[in-house]
Amino acid sequence: MLNFSFQNQTRIHFGQGQISAVTNEIPLDAKVLVTYGGGSIKNNGVYDQVVNALKDHTWFEFSGIEPNPKYDTLMKAQAVIKEHGIDYLLAVGGGSVADGTKFIAAAALFEGDDPWDILVKQQKIESALPIGVILTLPATGSETNTNAVVTRDGNKLPFSSPVVRPQFAVLDPAVTLSLSDRQISNGVVDAFIHTMEQYLTYSVNGKVQDRFAEGLLQTLIEEGPKALQPESKDDLEVRANIMWSATMALNGLIGAGVPQDWSTHMIGHELTGSYGIDHARTLSIVLPAVMKVCQKAKHGKLLQYAQRIWQINTGSEDQQIVQAIKMTEDFFQRMGMPIRLSDVKLGEADIDLLLAKLESHGMLELGENKAISLAVSRQILTAAL
Ligand code: NZQ
Ligand code: ZN
Numbered sequence: 001m002l003n004f005s006f007q008n009q010t011r012i013h014f015g016q017g018q019i020s021a022v023t024n025e026i027p028l029d030a031k032v033l034v035t036y037g038g039g040s041i042k043n044n045g046v047y048d049q050v051v052n053a054l055k056d057h058t059w060f061e062f063s064g065i066e067p068n069p070k071y072d073t074l075m076k077a078q079a080v081i082k083e084h085g086i087d088y089l090l091a092v093g094g095g096s097v098a099d100g101t102k103f104i105a106a107a108a109l110f111e112g113d114d115p116w117d118i119l120v121k122q123q124k125i126e127s128a129l130p131i132g133v134i135l136t137l138p139a140t141g142s143e144t145n146t147n148a149v150v151t152r153d154g155n156k157l158p159f160s161s162p163v164v165r166p167q168f169a170v171l172d173p174a175v176t177l178s179l180s181d182r183q184i185s186n187g188v189v190d191a192f193i194h195t196m197e198q199y200l201t202y203s204v205n206g207k208v209q210d211r212f213a214e215g216l217l218q219t220l221i222e223e224g225p226k227a228l229q230p231e232s233k234d235d236l237e238v239r240a241n242i243m244w245s246a247t248m249a250l251n252g253l254i255g256a257g258v259p260q261d262w263s264t265h266m267i268g269h270e271l272t273g274s275y276g277i278d279h280a281r282t283l284s285i286v287l288p289a290v291m292k293v294c295q296k297a298k299h300g301k302l303l304q305y306a307q308r309i310w311q312i313n314t315g316s317e318d319q320q321i322v323q324a325i326k327m328t329e330d331f332f333q334r335m336g337m338p339i340r341l342s343d344v345k346l347g348e349a350d351i352d353l354l355l356a357k358l359e360s361h362g363m364l365e366l367g368e369n370k371a372i373s374l375a376v377s378r379q380i381l382t383a384a385l
Contacts, residue, residue: 001204001205001206001209001257001258002204002206002257002258002259003257004256004257006252006253006256008144008145008165008251008252008253009165009167010143010144010165010166010167010168010169010251011025011167011168011169012144012168012169012171012247013025013168013169013170013171014171014172014240014243014244015171015172015173015240016172016173016174016236017172017174018170018171018172019046019049019050019053019134019170019172019175020049020052020053021053021168021170022050022053022054022090022132022134022168022170023053023054023056023057025132025167025168026054026057026088026090026132027088028056028057030057030058030087030088031058031059031060031084031085031086031087031088032054032057032058032059032060032086032088032089032090033059033060033061033062033077033080033081033084033086033088033089033090033104034050034054034059034060034061034062034090034092035061035062035063035065035077035089035090035091035092035093035097035100035101035104036061036062036063036065036091036092036093036097037063037064037065037066037067037093037094037096037097038063038064038066039063040093040136040178041092041093041136043178044136044175044177044178045175046092046134046136046175047092050090050092050134054090059090060080060084060086062076062077062080062104065093065096065097065100065101066096067094067096067278068096068149068151068156068272068276068279069096069097069099069100069103069149069150069151070150070151070152071103071116071119071150071151071152072152073100074100074103074104074107074150075107075115077104078104078107078108081104081108081129086108086129087129087130088129088130088131088132089101089104089105089129089130089131089132090131090132090133090134091131091132091133091134091166092133092134092136093134093135093136093137094135094136094137094139094140094183095137095139095140095142095190095279098133098135098140098142098143098148098166099140099142099147099148099149099150100148100150101131101133102128102131102142102147102148102164103115103118103119103148103150103159103164104129105128105129105130105131105164106118106125106128106159106161106163106164108128108129109125109126109127109128109129110125111126116152118159119150119152119157119158119159120155120157122159124161125159125161125163125164126163127163128161128163128164130167131164131166131167132166132167132168132169132170133166133168133169133170134169134170134172134175135169135170135171135175135243135247136175136176136179137176137179137183137187138171138176138187138191138239138242138243138245138246138247139186139187139188139190139191139246139280140190140194140246140250141191141194141246141247141248141249141250141251142250143166143169143171143247144165144166144169144247144251145165145250145251145252146160146161146162146164146165146252147159147160147250148160148164149269151272151273154273154274154357155273155357155361156269156270156272156273157361158269169247171243171244171247173236173239173240173242173243174236174239176239176242176243177234177236177239181228181336182278182336184224184227184228184242185224185228185280185335185336185337186278186279186280186281186337187242187246187280188220188223188224188227188242188246188335189224189280189281189283189284189332189335189337190246190279190280190283191216191220191242191245191246191249191250192216192217192220192221192224192249192331193264193265193280193283193284193287194246194249194250195213195216195217195220195249195254196217196261196264196287197260197261197262197263197264197265198213198254198255198258198260198261199213199214199217199254199258199301199305200261200291200298200301200302200305201258201259201260201261201298201301201368202259202297202298202300202301202368202369203300203301203304204257204258204259206257206258209254209255209256209257209258210258210304212248212253212254213254214308214309216245216248216249216254217309218309219241219242219245220242220245221309221331223238223241223242223245224242224331224335225334225335226238227239227242228335228336259368260368261290261366261367261368262366262367263286263290263366263367263372263377263380264283264286264287264290265283266358266361266363266366267282267286267290267354267358267363267366267377267380267381268282268283268285268286269282270354270357270358270361270363271285271286271344271346271354273357274350274353274354274357275344275346275350277344280337281337281338281344284332284335284337284338284339285338285339285340285341285343285344285384286380286381286384287328288325288328288329288332288339288383288384289380289381289383289384290380291325291328292325292383293376293379293380293383294367294371294372294376295318295321297367297368297369297371299317299321302321302324302325303317303320303321305324306320306321306323306324307320309324310323310324310327312324312327340384340385341381341384341385342385347385348382348385351378351381351382354377354381355374355377355378355381358374358377359374363377
């Protein structure tokens, strides 16, 4: 196992009715800005619960944070923060609202020349406004982690800092009942692939991390399809297991002390940045291709994955791996996800643009071994055709 330091101080309030915990989480003398997206929270009762929880607080609101949050939108919140002396942010939504709010929090106290430098120059952030999150879409893990992704002019750029980790997160599975099938699928598959990015590398004998990751993968395979089936769609236990899996998949725990890959995400970000494809739907296209192209480097873990996740124990090692990749693709398709570029109407002619974007973003040595050069990324995108 590799050395690591691990701390995740986000306090989690999990379960039905827990939005009321916000009342005691945010100091009564705080000036709060409630941030949210396109309005789903007004249709599913979440907004009303927030209003109730904050009835004794002073608060304002900032809406319109779009999926794949845009830099220009987020910068508009700065005027509201200045005008009202905001000193606490409450994000209510999915990963985009949580991520966008992290950027708003960092930009508000940024001492450099231009907050865009946080993303484009990866300039270090010293402080940020405190954040709480009410999560409405289990997927990204943003509610308890230090990461955020922001888009500007087709460039989708991540940043990470401990100062933007939320102070608390409310996870109420009941608020996920209003999600569309597409968003449920996106969430399950995003969480699955977060787990894979920290698992499918090479073994360092991290038995705890491996078994935790395998538990998450199996839970998502079991529960994900149930959240789409009419007879189990509204089952709160299914939703609870998906929600907790998604948080655990990217709260830092399973990735501590083991190598990590993240090439699927970095290539996927270019597909979203250039063509607007939903984040998770880029991943379900790229991951199977990464598994195929990097089969040699990932051989040991792919075999472990085949045997422990899909119970494949017959045939040669390579045959078991090929079958496991096929079963992964079948799972994504059962979840209604695309698995090829052609499924989203892209083809060979689009690969050059994607490679140029990867190059301009410095994505030249991806993967756990830094072995995914632009040439290998081309092989991956070609395998995804
Ligand atoms: O905007 P509203 O009206 O809220 O609607 C949203 C949005 O249209 C809707 N939605 C959310 N909760 C709902 C709901 N609709 C009905 N009922 C509910 N309970 O769902 C749509 C998609 O929301 P979004 O927040 O964009 O989805 P997701 O949570 O998948 O977030 C994706 C973003 O997170 C980034 C992605 O790149 C993308 O920008 N990621 C962040 C990560 C992190 N911070 O660690 C890691 C991830 O790998 C990912 O990159
Ligand atoms: Zn993701």
